Amino acid sequence: EIVLTQSPGTLSLSPGERATLSCRASQSVPSSKLVWYQQKPDRAPRLLIFGASGRATGIPDRFSGSVSGTDFTLTITRLEPEDFAVYFCQQYGSSPYTFGQGTKLEIK
Amino acid sequence: EVRLVESGGGLVPPGRSLRLSCVASGFTFDDYGIHWVRQVPGKGLEWVSGITWNSGSIDYADSVKGRFTISRDNAKNALYLEMNSLRVEDTAFYYCAKDYGRRGSSFVGDYWGQGTLVTVSS
Numbered sequence: 001e002i003v004l005t006q007s008p009g010t011l012s013l014s015p016g017e018r019a020t021l022s023c024r025a026s027q028s029v030p031s032s033k034l035v036w037y038q039q040k041p042d043r044a045p046r047l048l049i050f051g052a053s054g055r056a057t058g059i060p061d062r063f064s065g066s067v068s069g070t071d072f073t074l075t076i077t078r079l080e081p082e083d084f085a086v087y088f089c090q091q092y093g094s095s096p097y098t099f100g101q102g103t104k105l106e107i108k
Numbered sequence: 109e110v111r112l113v114e115s116g117g118g119l120v121p122p123g124r125s126l127r128l129s130c131v132a133s134g135f136t137f138d139d140y141g142i143h144w145v146r147q148v149p150g151k152g153l154e155w156v157s158g159i160t161w162n163s164g165s166i167d168y169a170d171s172v173k174g175r176f177t178i179s180r181d182n183a184k185n186a187l188y189l190e191m192n193s194l195r196v197e198d199t200a201f202y203y204c205a206k207d208y209g210r211r212g213s214s215f216v217g218d219y220w221g222q223g224t225l226v227t228v229s230s
Contacts, residue, residue: 035216035217045203045205045220050216090153096155096167096169097143097155099153099155102153
């Protein structure tokens with residue numbers, strides 16, 4: 001199975017700053033089939049990015065995704081207060097569909 | 109509005125069974141695959157099982173294979189997860205999630221339910 005490793009575990013930033021979250025796959029993810037979710041406490045995950053770089057419906061353009069080989073990146077420009085949450089990556093290129101362990105984005 | 113509502117969670121001793129349900133509305137249910145994903149409170153996400161729009165393809169995580177059975181009733185807009193031989197490590201919130209792709213066969217969860225808590229303990 002494809003193992004996804006997210007870094008850092010916790011990222012402390014201030015509103016208005018830029019956040020860069022990483023997700024590294026243990027092997028090639030077929031067709032860059034990777035998504036990013038945002039999860040807030042006591043809430044279900046919310047789809048942000050699919051296909052490594054496509055924004056889901058209603059997601060602001062300050063969220064963007066990119067890929068280089070087996071390294072996937074979620075970038076949030078100009079952090080808003082509502083962006084502080086936990087972010088998970090997940091690959092859907094091959095079963096079992098695996099998730100990274102998450103990055104907590106907290107207010108500095 | 110797309111809605112997914114899980115039910116059936118609760119406290120159960122190890123070795124017993126439980127059946128989860130997920131009722132969907134707001135979209136053409138029989139056009140989309142649906143999946144179960146679980147999460148230990150405060151921890152990460154684990155994909156558990158998925159079923160395609162027509163039940164033609166069903167898949168499980170190794171951790172539940174042979175113990176859990178996923179099924180769906182398109183006439184009732186409902187998804188089920190029959191969980192047998194439950195273990196302490198199955199304790200988690202269980203979410204049902206709709207696949208993004210119409211008649212697709214992978215998993216991009218664009219809509220999720222609120223989750224139902226399963227606690228396996230003696």
